[in-house]
Amino acid sequence: MPVTTATMDKDDSAAAVRARILLSDFLHSLKLKYLKLGYPYLISNLLTLSLIPLIISTFIQIYQTQNLNKLWIVECNYNLTFVGFTLFAFIFHIHTRPRAVYLIDFSCFRPADNLKAPFHSFIQHSHLTGDFDDSSLDFQRKILLRSGLGDETYVPEAMHCIPPRPSIFAARCEAESVMFGALDNLFNNTNLNPKEIGILVVNCSLFNPIPSLSSMIVNKYNLRRNIMSFNLAGMGCSAGVIATDLARDLLMVQKNDTYAVVVSTENITQNWYFGNKKSMLIPNCLFRVDCSAVLLSNKSLDSTRAKYKLVHVVRTHCGADDKAYQCVHQEEDAVGKTGVSLSKDLMGIAGLALKSNITTFGPLVLPVTEQLKILSNLVFRKFSNRDVKPYIPDFKLAFDHFCIHAGGRAVIDELEKNLELLPVHVEPSRMTLHRFGNTSSSSIWYELAYIEAKGRVKKGNKVWQIAFGSGFKCNSVVWEAIHDVTPSPNGPWEDCIDKYPVEILA
Structure with a gap:
């Protein structure tokens, strides 16, 4: 039977519709990440790109003009236009570009030796308090043995008492001790007058007194x-990156040159769990005394003395999902004792949060070759009937050093596996966990201090700090070393760096 023109047009139209739907689905599967990320760069470089047509048209006119007099006139006109437009673009760029943010130095607090909590002392102390049954004591013993923590981590003074004394006064003493200790060291190392500080950001999830911790610092240093x-408050172990992001945004929009100080800490004194619910006992075994203080600047002159330049901050929040929202949750147990519960789904949720973060983060930092491999893998998986694994980009091509939040041994193992890192890349995280425990939002700074103490940071090196936090969040920040970096005086690893790395038993 002959096919009519109307039938052919109808078939062609249906095929076109199917093709458009397929293309639409494909673009939706890509989530237009690359287009969305490319748009800001296109706009920010619009003036520079607009010079290209002007240059091309100038050469075309010169080539087409045969008369030397006309050639000279045309060339002069175009040269004047080109110079004028270039000058305008340059001035406009200088006045509208974001201000660079530099990391002058940072300091990590190291507690006194009398606050150390070896395993046997920890278990013995827990037994003497009388708050834990035999099952809970055995559970804590197993967690400690598998945790990756060493015998030299620290707990606050109130927890060394029998019975423990978790009062507001004791919690304030802990906060003042760690914050002022880190800040004193930072000011001494940088010769900074505290009066020069224009921005102060403090983060602490679990202890929020009145007046606030930031007011304590304002009062102490006048x-x-x-x-x-x-x-x-309440932003978990990734709050250090959030605080850095806030300080960066404020520094970038400031019209005047100024300094910003970011203080990251956690408070254990009033947040020790004295019950027998297993999921709430884990934080007792992992979290330890900590604090870091970071000095940032938007002064161009500081580029000569700063250690690093801030390159990228990418934050991902998965709190819209109920499981993610509840996987790290402060609550009361069946008998009314307060603690922080860690869900058994935590590692899976952390993996999803990491995937979401690097989906946005990858195009900003990965070389073009890696991005093409990702794109080709997405296309192949979309149109192929075979079961093809997603391509894992090689972040070792983008970064020289990795500071993975030392939340626990399982967290570090998972990221080492998923990102296909080498043992040397996760060494700072494992050694920080071993020496200082889970220091919450400041752990990424203890890790960077470890890398510096080993003399590994060279000019042009890029450092990726990545942290996870309740909510659930995954946040990343990238620093670029301005010159070869040496450790600052009185660092946390100063008298023990030669002992590391140590072998951590399975």
């Missing part, structure tokens, strides 16, 4: 009256 101070 900071100036117009300081912009912020106190971030």
Whole structure:
């Protein structure tokens, strides 16, 4: 039977519709990540790109003009236009570009030796308090043996008492001790007058007294009256990156040159769990005393003395999902004792949060060859009937050093496996966990201090700090070393770096 023109047109139209639907689905599967990320770069470099047509048209006119007099006139006109447009673009770029943010130095607090909590002392102390049954004591013993922590981690003074004394006064003493200790060292190393600080950001999840922790610092160092101070609470172990992001945004929009100080800590004294619910006992075994203080600047002159330049901050929040929201949760147990419960789904949720973060993060940092491999893998998986694994980009091509939040041995193992890292890349995280325990939001700074103490940071090296936090969040920050970096005086690893790395038993 002959096919009519109407039938052919109808078939062609249906095929076109199917093709458009297929293309639409494919673009949706890619989530237009690359287009969305490319748009800001296109706009930010629009003036530079607009010069290209002008240059091309100039050469075309010169080539087509045969008369030397006309050639000279045309060339002069175009040269004047080109110079004028270039000058305008340059001035406009200087006045509208974001201000660079530099990391001058940072300091990590190291507690006194009398606050150390070896395994046997920890278990014995837990037994003497009388709050834990035999099952809970045995559970804590097993967690400690598998945790990756060593015998030299620290717990606050109130927890060394029998019975423990978790009062507000003791919690304030812990907060003052760690924050002022880190800040004193930072100010000494940088010769900074605290009056020069224009921005102060403090983050602590579980202890939020009145006045705030940021007010404690303002009062202690007599900071100036117009300081912009912020106190971030309840944001988990990734709050250090969030605080850095906030300080960066403030520094970038400031019209005047100024300094920002970011203080990251956690408080254990009032947040020790004295019950027998297993999921709430884990934080007792992992979290330890900590604090870091970071000095940032938007002064161009500081580029000569700064250690690093801030390159990228990427934050991912998975809190819209109920499981992710509840996987790290402060609550009361059946008998009314308060603690932080860790869900058995934590590692799976952390993996999904990491995947979401690097999906956005990857195009900003990975070389073009890796991005093409990712794209080709996506296309092949979309149109192939075979079961093809997603391509894992090689982040070792983008970064020289990795500071993975030392949340626990399982967290480090999971990221080492998923990102296909080498043992040397996760060494700072494992050694920080062993020496200082889970130091919450400041752990990524203890890890960077370890890398510096080993003399591994060279000019141009890029450092990736990645942290996870309740909510659930995965946040990343990238630093580029401005010169070969040496460790600052009185660092946390100063008298023990030669002992590391140590072998961690399975």
